Amino acid sequence: MKVTEKKLADGHIRLEAVAASAEVSHALDLAAQAFAQQMGVRPQAGKTAAQAITEQLGVKDVDGMVGAQAMELLAPFALDKRNLVPAFPPKTESSEPLRRGKPFSFSLTVTPKPVYELEDYSPLSLALPVVEVPQEAVDQQLAQMADSYASYVASDETHPLGRNDAAKISLAATRGGEEMKGLSTEGRTYVMGLGMMPPAFDDELVGMNVGDEKSFTLTLPGMDEGQDKIECTVKVLELQRKEIPALDDQFVANFFPMMKGIDALRGAIEDSMRMQLExxxxxxxxxxxxxxxxxxxxxxxxxxxxxxxxxxxxxQAHMQASQQGMSFEQFMESQGGEQQFGMMLMLQARQMLASGYALDAVFRHEKLSITDDDLMSAAAQLNPQDPAGAKRQMEEAGQGFALREIAERQKANEYLVAHATIKDINPSAPVAEVEQAQAEGGSLEDASAESAPVSGEGEKAE
Structure with a gap:
């Protein structure tokens, strides 16, 4: 892409760009992919998004339908080419149509991201809870692990099967006269109330005794009205009880052979919890x-x-409402009504802008720089499972400048924390005291634990 830049008298920047034919085709492909995803269209192997849209939605001129979106997708490439970061996304302007395989000329009027300086770059004072792992929490985790390895053994009790009981049963299940091998069994533990089968199945078993046999018809959720129902014959073979293994070295040897005993397992759990808290x-x-x-x-x-x-x-709020299956009016009502929602939106907008500009100022003031590792860390914020893929997608979409901005702000934020004075708060202190200490950037004498400031020079951005 060829891009020329001209600074205007009002502070804006005018970009004149010419996208090559390959870049135009790439933008149209990206726009088609975005539209397909939005409409729930999934291309089959070996087919493009445009082909899938034509086949599944009957749209013949896919390029024409997504042309406006493709034009907007070209704008980031022009910005990235000139290493410009806009205050907000500029609109693409052009007097010619966008055609696949043809160069495309367009222009952008860019409002550059403003540059601010802060009055005070002195170290921050942060109030944070001390990292403590209660032994009760470790005990609870161990108990849950033992419970997950519980087995069911024959019980000496004799009573009718209740809704919280377990039993060994045989089950012969057929549909339309044919055996359902996935359900049928000569003997299997069945725990009532766990949702292993529909509630109607449990209803039939309640009150049965060992040795009882019962036949009934079962309808599974999602079955069409015309489908054959399932014919079941159940026999209770024995009542069973849950047996939880003892938490000892033998338990560890049986289920965690890489560990050297129960103390090692407890230590590993405590370390994992501590890491999460940190x-x-x-x-x-x-x-x-x-x-x-x-x-x-x-x-x-x-x-x-x-x-x-x-x-x-x-x-974003409209998307969130849609994901929750709400109308936007219902979503606003859930946020306290239209007036409160509007006020919250305004405050959130200012907070996000002010925070971002302040971190930008810190990055410049401290003469920080970013590395490839910082870019990968920023990409991990977007996709923790595949940061390399997220980085590649951002760059292929012309959003390299946006990824660099994320990395720079993240670097500045980490700098602030590394050079702040940390005052530790006792996690068990009353909530009001903890909130007050955090708001003041310091700890209360009653609520603070022994504190070891994490030293340094720092900066803040007020």
Missing amino acids: QQRHQMALQQASQQASMRFKGRIADEVYEAMRSTLMQ
Whole structure:
């Protein structure tokens, strides 16, 4: 893509771009893929999204239908080419149609992301809960593990089968005269109330005694009205009781042979819990640092930037409502009504913008830089399971500048935490005291544990 840049008198930047024919085709393919995903169209192996849309939806001119979206997908490539980060996504302008296999000329009027400086870059003071792993929590985890390895053995009790009982049963199940081998069994443990079978099956078993045999008809959920029902014949062979293995070295040898006894298993569980708590503490530190930075931000944010962020948040809210099966009106009502939702949206927009601009200022002020590892870490925020894939997708979509922005802000946020003074809060302190300490960026004498500040120089962004 060829891109020329011109700075305008009002502070905007005008980009004139010419996309090559291959780039135009790529944008049309991306737009078709996005449309297919939105419409739930899944291409078969060896077929493109456009072909699947034509076959499954009957759309003949897929390029024409997704052309407007493809034009917008070209804009990030022009921005990335000039290494520009916009305050909000610019609109693509062109006087010519977008055609596959043909070059395409377009222009963008870009509002550059504003640059702010902070009045105070001094170290932050964060209040975080001490990492403690209660032995009760370890005991509970061990008990759950033992329960998951429980077995069922014959019981000496004699009574009718109840809704919380277990029994060994035989089951002959047929449909339309043919045996259902997946259900039929000569002897299998059945635990009442676990949902192993529909509730109607349990209803039939309640009250049966050992040796009783019963035949009945069963309808499975989702069966069509015309389908043959399932004919069942059940015999109770024995009552059973749950036997949970003792938590000792033998338990470990049987189920965790790589561990050297129960003490080693307990230690591994405690280490795992501690690691999770430390991760939670670090995430809390990042959130506090970002929030304190945004409180130090004093710059004026342009109305058009606010509106663009509000529009983005509104789109996300519509998607969230759709995912929850709600109308947007119902979603707003669940958030406290239209007025409260609008106020919340406005505050969220300012918080996100102020936090981002403050972290940008920290990144510049401290002369930080990002590495390939930082970019991969940023991609992991988007897709923890496949950060390399997320990075590749961002770059292939021309969103390299957006990925770099995420990485830079993440680097600045980590810098703030690394150079902050950390005051430890006793996790068992009253909630109100903990919240007050966190809001003040410090700990209360009653609520604080022995504290070891994580030293340094730092910066904040108010």
